Amino acid sequence: MQRNRPGNNDPRHSPDGPRRPARPAVTPRGLPARRVAAYALLDITQERMPLDEALEKQFGQGDGLLLDDRDRALARAIVTSALRRLGTIHAALDERMPKGIPPKSGLLAEILIIGAAQILLLDVPDRAAVDLAVHHAKADRKAFPYSKLVNAVLRRIAESREDILADTSASEGPRWLTERWRKTYGAEVTQAIADAQRHEPGIDITVKSDAAGWAKRLDGLLLPIGSIRLNDRAQVATLPGYDEGEWWVQDVAASLPALLVKPKAGERILDMCAAPGGKTAQLASAGAKVTALDRSAERLKRLSENMSRLKLDVTVVATDARHFSDKPFDAVLLDAPCSATGTIRRHPDVAWTKQPDEIASLTSLQSSLLDHAAKLVAPGGRLVYSTCSLEPEEGEAQVTAFLARHSNFTRSPIEAAEVGGLAESINAQGEVRTLPHYLPNETPRLAGLDGFFVARLVRKDD
Structure with a gap:
């Protein structure tokens, strides 16, 4: 839609114009x-x-x-x-x-x-x-x-x-983003992504245990990956098990990175960009000794509140992850800051708040975080890298460049059985690439998932 740029058309910056009361004498309800x-x-x-x-x-x-x-x-x-x-x-x-x-x-x-x-x-x-x-x-x-x-x-x-x-021919997001996806995925897949993003998503829940039992109690659909998708929208804090800390809200795709770490009881695991804590909770509920980092003390406050409700013990550190030091960990999870274009179905503002030039700066940050993460992985340990972006520069290309810089790491291919049989999400390198139109369902709100990239790497024994 054609319109003037802000400054010419924004009433907050243009005091001139026809004289008229800013508000009616009686403000209509609503x-x-x-x-x-x-x-x-x-x-x-x-x-x-x-x-x-x-x-x-x-x-x-x-x-x-x-x-x-x-x-x-x-x-x-x-x-x-x-x-x-x-x-x-x-x-x-x-x-x-x-x-x-x-x-x-x-x-x-x-x-x-x-x-x-x-x-x-x-x-x-x-x-x-x-x-x-x-x-x-x-x-x-x-x-x-x-x-x-x-x-x-x-x-x-x-x-x-x-x-x-x-009529679904219109692109719901900015042209530059649609053109990017057409170049990467082709016109047909881009249309499928757009169709998925037009629908309000359902509420996904990750449980500590007994997913099938909780699916019945919460009137939800048990997804192949083990998450529960509620059949109806609800005030989550009023549902059974919330106050007891038995589960937390987390898009099914967002649960994959921690799941693919394959955490074991007693392992020392570092979650490098942890807030608000969904992945941290997955690692801790498996019995791992988790250190959760985030540069935002305010976001870590929310993480700590979540861990308290979930009755999970986690070490919380407020710092820039690139400056953190400790003895090597059995596993490191780096869910890196990214453009978040894979989450537009859940956060439609992302399409309008991001710009093309931000992707270059984000990929630079991701590279430096990956390089530092490599120093924190023990010999034989795992490094899982993920982003909630659909942009290959923040996913596949990032891992390829990392492996070229770090000959002591190699891919640990992910198999479809590890992601609930979602074979279409596994690429030729054994990495996960989910797209918003995966997990179809006749009811649009019960279909789809966020777009995520996940790669699992292993440090070779020294």
Whole structure:
């Protein structure tokens, strides 16, 4: 959708324009949540601010201070849904607004996007979505001249809902990312990835033991890899076993790296980039003596809280993993910082907060972390490297370059039986490459998994 860049079109930076009250005398119920959603969407798409940060910023000021928990959840749902289908929404608006967004029209673009998201994707009556969008436009100094346009465009979108949603030709993410995937995976696989990312994912759970029993108790689907996928969305803290620390929430693909470490009771294992702790919990629940590193003390606080609930004993160290020293470990897990493009189905803001140039800087960081990890692996020990990225520079190419630098390491090929028989995820080198459309299911919410890369390496005996 065509629109001006921030600074020309952002009402927070453009005080001039038609004189009009910023707010109606009586604020319609539900409008503050929509305004919060609009500003959060603007921060994500124009300022590249992560979703949680954008929402927290809005919750702490202006309209956000007026929202109760229910309205905050609504604002989050609106923004998340809009981001997940932003390409579809842009295409629908472009078709009905061939001249694009008028210049200096304030929040008009965001008002239309969140209105369309409610009509197309959320359980909001069409009339309520349209009326609130019109009120929203009238309350914005620069958008108010276009309130009739908002009404007309959104009504036309409501009339064509089925046709709009049936057309999956639009790319939901930025063009540069789609083109990258087409080059790497081909057009057909890229389309399958996009289709998977259009659906809200289910909730996956990793259990300490008795996965089949807990699947029954939690009304979940037992996945081949051993995780449980809940049949319905729920407040996880209210479910059986949560307070007792019997399980934790973790995407099934995210459980693979720690699983492929093959931890044994009594082994010393280092988790180099550990927070928030799902993989740490897997290692510790197997009886390993785990040291968990993270450079963020705040994130480690959350990890420690998780370990306390799970009743797991872990050594926690706040430091840059590249500067950590200790005697060699039996195994090291490096789930490295990455572009996170494999998690877009769960975190749709990632598509809009990342830029191509970030991948180069991330691969440099990953290389230095890998080189330091190599020093911390005992002879005969394992090094598992993983990223939640779909970009080969952060996965396959990274491991190939590492092995060229470190002749004392070799691949330990992963077999399909180790990942629940998911043979399509094993590449020719014995590495794991999951893609979002794997694990199909007739119910879209019960299908798919995050995109992950995992390689297992072994240090040769000295």
